């Protein structure tokens with residue numbers, strides 16, 4: 001059996017090696033390392049794939065969130081609502097921009113923002129909502145957009161974990177996650193569903209003014225060279241990464257299908273087990289399984305993690321400390337806010353290996369060992 005990894009990028013690379021090598025050598029030969037043609041090609045290919053007007057490539061998913069938030073003209077002290085149950089990047093940029101993160105509960109089934117809880121934390125200082133499509137499952141965008149409209153709030157979707165996912169609105173319209181709010185952001189971190197061979201990120205919008213502004217912000221606040229109209233930053237997607245991503249984008253749907261097949265295999269093994277809840281897929285969301293995350297009840301999670309590691313199976317806790325309990329937010333006093341669902345989930349989730357290259361032998365070995373430990 002091949003060694004089991006959370007993500008097998010080497011095997012995946014070998015399947016597209018000739019295409020990738022040719023594209024990378026093409027960049028080396030052109031020596032257009034910054035803003036070379038593959039960057040513009042990738043932006044237009046991704047916007048066609050997502051069905052969105054503008055894609056602005058940038059250096060990573062954290063910058064994408066920061067640039068998007070800078071473009072919304074928020075003022076220090078303005079409140080931005082986001083789940084506590086997410087990767088720290090989502091919430092960190094809010095504080096970095098001297099805005100106030102307001103944590104909201106998630107739904108215990110989808111792990112995404114709970115719209116009922118969302119409406120309760122809105123105050124006159126609230127300016128934006130940042131739903132996260134966690135683990136590859138979409139947040140309930142119909143409800144979130146309706147609340148945003150009612151209170152005139154901006155919506156930025158953190159789509160780092162769900163690129164390629166479909167969201168089906170109540171009216172039957174199917175759209176890609178990240179294209180429903182005012183702005184969507186993503187990460188091309190190597191392990192992401194669409195991952196480069198280094199860092200990368202992008203911002204999406206249908207709004208021409210926001211797009212122009214975000215392009216400027218990502219480029220030192222300039223639209224004309226050496227004329228800087230606003231304070232920005234330097235955030236570019238490397239040409240080399242764009243060349244790789246252009247190739248991998250062609251395979252994204254196939255990669256998602258491969259992840260979904262692994263998830264189906266896991267589901268079959270774990271479904272109906274009294275101590276295991278398998279990932280939930282709402283009818284409105286195509287789960288793209290960036291992570292395959294189980295909820296355990298009455299299981300020693302650390303014990304399982306160690307038992308699996310002993311048998312060469314990695315497993316991860318995403319995330320062991322929720323945002324509202326992070327030291328970096330101590331001055332906001334967020335740890336005192338009751339977040340029972342988030343705390344409950346934090347204590348019970350465990351993510352198993354899932355990637356495009358997993359074979360049945362590996363899958364069977366993982367499910368056998370998980371059940372062996374849980375049933376002992």
Ligand SMILES: Cc1ncc(COP(=O)(O)O)c(C=O)c1O
Nearest residue numbers: 060061062087089090160187189
């Ligand atoms: C939900 C979420 N948001 C933001 C990011 C930040 O992306 P990056 O690591 O490219 O900065 C990540 C990726 O790690 C993420 O999972």
